[in-house]
Amino acid sequence: MYQFNVRVYGLLINDQQEILISDEQEYGMQFTKFPGGGLEYGEGMTEGLKREFVEECNAEVEVISHFYTTDFFVKSAFNDSQIISVYYLVKNIAPLDLVIKTIPFDFDGEGDVLQSFRWIKLQDLKESDFTFPIDQYVAKLLIDKI
Template sequence: MSKKFFNVRVYGLLINDDNEVLISDEQEHGIRFTKFPGGGLEYGEGLIEGLKREFVEECNTEVEVISHFYTTDFFVKSAFNDSQIISVYYLVKAVSDLRFATKTIVFDFDGEGDILQAFRWVKLSELTVDDFTFPTDQYVTDLLIKTI
């Protein structure tokens, strides 16, 4: 029998002055997916500390948390292992200059490798749940569309 465990994830909803939200196209070991920027909490980290670390690692950008947006309140099994995903989403704003390239085409990766990532800005007025791969991101997108 496989071991079950919880996987805590933290994500940031970064909206720019043009009412666009930042999304991340990724590929890991041949699996492509689109999600919000962020990732797994490391042991010993708080949620906000983990989110700030993820933005520095992925986007080379420091962020400040504006407010809590959503925490998973339904069961989600990981697409990658036997863990149960608990995701926390925050509205964030950049506190340093944006120092990362963005793309306009889905999965437009630079280079090759097992782990690839590319960012895109998507207008909130054009955002749909179909832009995202995972059920929690889709749910959050629906909430974001209704809220904004």
């Protein structure tokens, strides 16, 4: 039986027209994506997104609007599940308390699971900034809207 993996991500754009991205290391690989992650059983999309931002970024966000939901087949890079990703435009409720890096994969510390954050100017955003096909597609949608 095939499994579905529902993911939810936030597109956080600051006043300088930069978007927040996440560099991560997990499952023995490094990847760049938008902040967010897997929906947990029993939670709704926006509830899951808010939880993910608290867990990953120590930040409370307000969901502004739906941006995109996967409308093509995406197989997980980590298992045999089909990925369904939902992206929302979000804004932070309070100032972010994050260490912002300028170099990809500039992690503090060591371990199996690592994460760091960067801002990328929307005008400089490229599909190739992201590892996974769905994030690349969403980056293209953002680029086309600019």
